[in-house]
Amino acid sequence: MSALSIRNVWMEYTGQIVLERINLEIESGAFVAIVGPSGCGKTTFLRLLLGQERPTRGSIMLDGAPMPDEPGPDRGVVFQRYSVFPHLTVLGNVLLGAELAAAPLLGRLFGAPRRRAIDAARALLAEVGLAESEQKYPAQLSGGMQQRLALAQALICKPRVLLLDEPFGALDPGIRSEIHTLMRRLWRERGVTIVMVTHDLREAFFLGTRVVVLDRLRNRPEERQRYGATITQNIEVHRRRTPDADLESGRDDPARMDPTRRDDPVRQN
Numbered sequence: 001m002s003a004l005s006i007r008n009v010w011m012e013y014t015g016q017i018v019l020e021r022i023n024l025e026i027e028s029g030a031f032v033a034i035v036g037p038s039g040c041g042k043t044t045f046l047r048l049l050l051g052q053e054r055p056t057r058g059s060i061m062l063d064g065a066p067m068p069d070e071p072g073p074d075r076g077v078v079f080q081r082y083s084v085f086p087h088l089t090v091l092g093n094v095l096l097g098a099e100l101a102a103a104p105l106l107g108r109l110f111g112a113p114r115r116r117a118i119d120a121a122r123a124l125l126a127e128v129g130l131a132e133s134e135q136k137y138p139a140q141l142s143g144g145m146q147q148r149l150a151l152a153q154a155l156i157c158k159p160r161v162l163l164l165d166e167p168f169g170a171l172d173p174g175i176r177s178e179i180h181t182l183m184r185r186l187w188r189e190r191g192v193t194i195v196m197v198t199h200d201l202r203e204a205f206f207l208g209t210r211v212v213v214l215d216r217l218r219n220r221p222e223e224r225q226r227y228g229a230t231i232t233q234n235i236e237v238h239r240r241r242t243p244d245a246d247l248e249s250g251r252d253d254p255a256r257m258d259p260t261r262r263d264d265p266v267r268q269n
């Protein structure tokens with residue numbers, strides 16, 4: 001498990017401020033859901049956490065140490081689409097995740113380490129419900145299965161932080177509800193810290209232990225370049241980490257929930 005500390009982070013691209021004054025403490029094992037209007041900088045924020053970009057100002061600490069400059073195996077990532085390699089089988093995709101982490105230069109493992117990696121990949125594929133599909137190629141999988149595969153590929157290195165960018169946005173509602181249950185199980189059992197961007201508020205409250213809203217406080221066209229988005233709401237959602245019957249039966253799944261119901265155990269900071 002892993003904690004992230006984001007202090008006074010600003011992100012500016014030539015002449016345009018995208019994010020400003022971002023302060024956020026993410027406790028170890030949290031599941032943070034980030035919502036906000038399109039173009040407000042959610043993906044940019046994830047790229048900062050991944051180490052793909054450096055903030056213009058401010059600092060990001062991972063477990064008390066400055067964030068490494070580059071993406072590493074301690075941080076896994078899943079995008080909305082195209083996270084997996086089309087020319088590799090399901091097993092090959094998960095294996096590649098393990099191989100790149102263990103042998104970054106060669107990208108290959110041999111002998112006993114390879115056999116161990118295959119065992120680990122198969123166990124993970126079983127966990128995400130893809131055991132029967134290990135020899136298939138991504139094009140032969142449904143959208144939901146592809147995202148399960150992307151999750152397995154990201155989790156094989158046992159990342160301390162898992163970053164998800166609208167991972168279920170393109171899926172049908174029924175499939176989403178299944179993958180939500182899987183997601184909660186993976187989060188609960190693996191103790192990984194998760195930061196997920198979603199455009200679905202109900203998904204955010206269903207999965208998140210914290211829901212963070214990113215938005216611009218000033219939105220006049222002439223001010224767009226000069227002011228970035230910041231955290232306008234930071235809502236703690238109480239949730240037990242222990243298994244509960246409601247979860248396994250999917251009883252509190254948003255897909256089955258009355259959208260007008262407003263008794264979510266939410267406390268606003």
Ligand SMILES: Nc1ncnc2c1ncn2[C@@H]1O[C@H](COP(=O)(O)OP(=O)(O)O)[C@@H](O)[C@H]1O
Binds near residue numbers: 013036037039041044
């Ligand atoms: N590499 C980049 N160079 C310049 N501008 C960028 C870059 N990446 C993102 N932006 C700008 O930052 C803003 C936020 O983008 P993004 O983080 O993708 O938003 P979101 O994910 O919330 O839809 C957009 O105006 C986008 O054009």
Ligand SMILES: [Mg+2]
Binds near residue numbers: 042043044165
């Ligand atoms: Mg985005």
